[in-house]
Amino acid sequence: xxxxxxxxxxxxxxxxxxxxxxxxxxxxxxxxxxxxxxxxxxxxxxxxxxxxxxxxxxxxxxxxxxxxxxxxxxxxxxxxxxxxxxxxxxxxxxxxxxxxxxxxxxxxxxxxxxxxxxxxxxxxxx
Numbered sequence: 789x790x791x792x793x794x795x796x797x798x799x800x801x802x803x804x805x806x807x808x809x810x811x812x813x814x815x816x817x818x819x820x821x822x823x824x825x826x827x828x829x830x831x832x833x834x835x836x837x838x839x840x841x842x843x844x845x846x847x848x849x850x851x852x853x854x855x856x857x858x859x860x861x862x863x864x865x866x867x868x869x870x871x872x873x874x875x876x877x878x879x880x881x882x883x884x885x886x887x888x889x890x891x892x893x894x895x896x897x898x899x900x901x902x903x904x905x906x907x908x909x910x911x912x913x914x
Contacts, residue, residue, distance in 0.1 A: 790855040791820040791882045797851075798824040798880075811888065815868070819883040827874040835872070836860050859884075 795805045803823040810817055827835060827842065834840050838857040860870040863884045874880035 790859045791884075794855065794882070795820050795822040795824065795880075798822065800824065804879075812885070815885045815887055817883055817885045819881050821879065821881045823879040826876045826878045827872065827880055828876045832872055832874060836870070 792805070792807065799805055799822045804821075805823075806819075806821045808819040808821065831842050835842065836856050837853075839853040840857075841851065841853040856870075863870045863886070866886055868884050868886040870882070870884045872880060872882050
């Protein structure tokens with residue numbers, strides 16, 4: 789939710805936000821792409837620090853600077869990675885990866901019957 793909320797907050801009126809997901813080598817990668825102002829290269833590592841906020845924005849966006857730090861920790865606790873691809877003036881792509889779970893294709897329901905579960909298809913980033 790934090791990644792989508794940030795995309796909404798920093799994308800100008802009429803801009804574009806896309807949510808994409810795909811499988812990649814035993815992981816699932818979820819991306820939130822936006823057409824906002826982008827993040828300067830020199831701020832991209834610091835943006836994941838608690839309480840850090842980008843100083844030179846033309847918007848006075850509200851927030852504490854904790855959202856990305858908390859999101860990074862939660863993704864890490866689930867065995868994943870949170871990352872960023874961005875260029876100043878060209879929008880941003882925040883993404884996280886999580887390991888795929890190994891499951892059987894049948895599951896018992898609370899009533900004791902068995903149902904076949906099929907994985908949903910994921911939209912490709914291509």
